[in-house]
Amino acid sequence: MNQKKRIDILSRLRNENPHPTTELNFSSPFELLVAVTLSAQATDVSVNKATDKLFPVANTPEAIYALGVDGLKEYIKTIGLYNAKAENVIKACKILIEQHNSIVPENREALEALPGVGRKTANVVLNTAFGWPTIAVDTHIFRVSNRTGLAPGKNVLEVENKLLKVVPAEFKVDVHHWLILHGRYTCVARKPRCGSCIIEDLCEFKEKTEH
Structure with missing residues (x-):
């Protein structure tokens, strides 16, 4: 695919949805971190149903850590893999409290060091949460x-690197959301x-x- 065609595709997606965002409900970087951790192999809808009950009760590392693994499971047991996810979230809360003053770090290495x-x-x-491209x-x-044909690759890392290379800077912050929504509602799998x-x-x- 040539670059002009890529820019035309991205321009149309932007015109249709100028300010895209995640469909996960969140109001802070920490809530987003928890929601995304819970969303692995689960739908955003199922995660939102759980966090809509969880976050009004506990939406800080201290509050969720205080629930403990079993307490957290009660809120997220409708989500797939909830046992492992509950343990990871509690461990992540402990690290955030002890190493990051309960603040989600704006740093890739520190984030990837968190369980889950x-x-x-x-x-x-x-x-x-932070507006990085x-x-x-x-x-x-x-x-x-x-x-x-926008950015072909054999695995997710190849596709990520290709997108980072071919997507112009003006589209980079939002392209993640445009492509997810396009794949979720239009360019569906089957x-x-x-x-x-x-x-x-x-x-x-x-x-x-044709449909």
């Missing part, structure tokens, strides 16, 4: 990048909705559908 936080979660927090590649972004896609004529996917 990998590169993708760190990218989401840096981008959404990072691009977290999940299954939606991986699919859209490869299917459209049968993409090409007929209602605003970038269909620019997309290089060969097996387009």
